[in-house]
Amino acid sequence: MTRRSDYFATDAKLRNLFKAGPSFSEALSPVYGEKDVTIKYRVVDLLWRPVGRKVRFVLVKHPSRGKIILMSSSLELDAMTIIRLYGLRFKIEVSFKQAIHTLGTYAYHFWMKPMKPIKKSSGNQNIVGRSAKYRRAVQRKMDAYHRYVQLGCIAQGLLQHLAINFRGVVWASFRSWLRTMKKDLVPSEMVVANALKSGFPEFLLNRTSEPELTKFILDRAEPDKIPGITMIG
Secondary structure: OOOHHHOEOOHHHHHHOOOOOOOOEEEEOOOOOOOOOEEEEEEEEEEEOOOOEEEEEEEEEEOOOEEEEEEEOOOOOOHHHHHHHHHOHHHHHHHHHHHHHHHOOOOOOOOOOOOOOOOHHHOOOOOOOOOHHHHHHHHHHHHHHHHHHHHHHHHHHHHHHHHHHOHHHHHHHOOOOOOOOOOOOOOOHHHHHHHHHHHHHHHHHOOOOOHHHHHHHHHHOOHHHOOOHHHOO
């Protein structure tokens, strides 16, 4: 006899589970921003063909969002944890958006001058049979991208630190205007970045600033990309 947990997951079968089988459990929604919202949920572990193994599905009945099907590759996570983590996806997507558009963290293109051009639809570069020097160059390029992304993530973390812990200073230094700006709320990474940008020349002119840091920045700065830097002598 085939156990229910050994069924293959299909869209139709999952939808049918909202009607058949054991009753749903009830609990307060663990999603951020939702208070006194009761949801109904049910957990089913099914085999999923694309990965060839069991996947945990959480069927949720939400009073305003309707029926939702969530999935997790981990069979150890409980339903409430899975629902809470899915609720954080929007915040994660916003974080990625800020990383891309504010810092350019993922704005890179993998290419090297010695590389042989290939068509867009050709897939990945094949380095099998290429010289050891060429393979090392590819590895060096990949390492550079990894460091680039890591530095971007560190910079974003610093912007978030300033936004959370120095909100008043950030808003006071933000010399622009936003239609949706609310100074009683934590500023976004974009607001912090603009505040730092607008006060950057003043920071370099401030004689109380760390001279070693100022010299380090000036020695590596590109004057045409920093407004006001030509005033600094």
